[in-house]
Amino acid sequence: MAAAGDRRVGFRVRAGGLCSGVIQLLLVWLCTAAADQTEEYLKREHSLSKPYQGVGSSSSSLWDLMGSVLVTPQYVRLTPDLQSKRGAVWNRMPCYLRDWELQVHFKIHGQGKKNLNGDGFAIWFTKDRMQEGSVFGSKHNFVGLGVFVDTYPNEEKQHEKKRYSAGNQRIFPYVSAMVSNGSLIYDHTRDGHPTELGGCTAMVRNLNHDTFLVIRYVKRRLTIMVDIDGKQEWRDCLDVPGVRLPRGYYFGASAATGDLTDNHDIISLKLYQITVERTPSEEKMDKEVFLPSVDNMKLPGVEDSAESMSGFALFLIVFFSLLGVVFAGVILLIVYNKWQERNRKHFY
Numbered sequence: 001m002a003a004a005g006d007r008r009v010g011f012r013v014r015a016g017g018l019c020s021g022v023i024q025l026l027l028v029w030l031c032t033a034a035a036d037q038t039e040e041y042l043k044r045e046h047s048l049s050k051p052y053q054g055v056g057s058s059s060s061s062l063w064d065l066m067g068s069v070l071v072t073p074q075y076v077r078l079t080p081d082l083q084s085k086r087g088a089v090w091n092r093m094p095c096y097l098r099d100w101e102l103q104v105h106f107k108i109h110g111q112g113k114k115n116l117n118g119d120g121f122a123i124w125f126t127k128d129r130m131q132e133g134s135v136f137g138s139k140h141n142f143v144g145l146g147v148f149v150d151t152y153p154n155e156e157k158q159h160e161k162k163r164y165s166a167g168n169q170r171i172f173p174y175v176s177a178m179v180s181n182g183s184l185i186y187d188h189t190r191d192g193h194p195t196e197l198g199g200c201t202a203m204v205r206n207l208n209h210d211t212f213l214v215i216r217y218v219k220r221r222l223t224i225m226v227d228i229d230g231k232q233e234w235r236d237c238l239d240v241p242g243v244r245l246p247r248g249y250y251f252g253a254s255a256a257t258g259d260l261t262d263n264h265d266i267i268s269l270k271l272y273q274i275t276v277e278r279t280p281s282e283e284k285m286d287k288e289v290f291l292p293s294v295d296n297m298k299l300p301g302v303e304d305s306a307e308s309m310s311g312f313a314l315f316l317i318v319f320f321s322l323l324g325v326v327f328a329g330v331i332l333l334i335v336y337n338k339w340q341e342r343n344r345k346h347f348y
Helices: 021-037 280-285 302-347
Strands: 007-009 038-042 063-067 076-079 086-091 100-109 120-126 132-135 143-150 174-181 198-201 211-218 221-227 235-240 250-256 263-276
Touching: 076 250, 100 120, 120 211, 120 263, 143 211, 174 221, 174 235, 211 263, 250 263
Parallel strands: none
Antiparallel strands: 007 038, 038 263, 063 086, 076 086, 076 263, 086 250, 100 211, 100 263, 120 143, 120 250, 143 174, 174 198, 198 235, 211 221, 221 235
């Protein structure tokens, strides 16, 4: 896994077995080239790690607790393995980084077997914080980014499995992501399927090794990877370009249980500032945004409003064009009548 120090540079490159001198030099060159392109720095004000100093209700705390959260020397437990519990932890500091990477070290475990467990947890980067609700313990009409580790297939259990073809059926536990401007609502009964950007299956329950999730946001590209097999290797889960997230939002994590339960533990949240080079054209395109959006994806509210305004503008253009034609016709008729009248006077 990535180092936990204050600074990490570039990408990890691994070589197995014996390598010749030429290959080693090539690997060194690749590492150096990657380091020239990307640098990553741990941002402690947005990170949560052992021994969890700065967590709680004191005025100096960087993280606030909500609901059934329990802080121990080894983990921050969002929910215990009990029914109808909600818990959350939220960073007090808004994040103004343009490019970042959030590494989540977590553990989900409990007494339930197979799919007899629930519900899961979420990682948030949203405009509002400390808002309790029905989506893994947080509000359903959020503004920003939500990444969900869903351990219970609500839709399947409600006998709606027929909605999916055999090739599109999702297997739980399932990791997914969603971007909303406040007008999209996460549908818990359908496990967020109508609004997800994508996702992957991740068998994360009751494992004896560490489990990790990384959320990377660089150059308007959202990438999610998981390391859940105990091999210290990232596996691709989601990669979506054209994701536009405003700055100044808050990071948080929340979880919930219902009739079925699990322990949802956050061991660490580590945020890294990523410094990347941009071309002048990329700088020009990468302007500040004020509402979350995804290129080529229709979000209700902004686009609908734009479409309605476009229709109204078209109506105004047609209306005033016709009005102008009628007005011009009246003027021409008056001028023509004056001209005929003047000609008759000259004739007589």
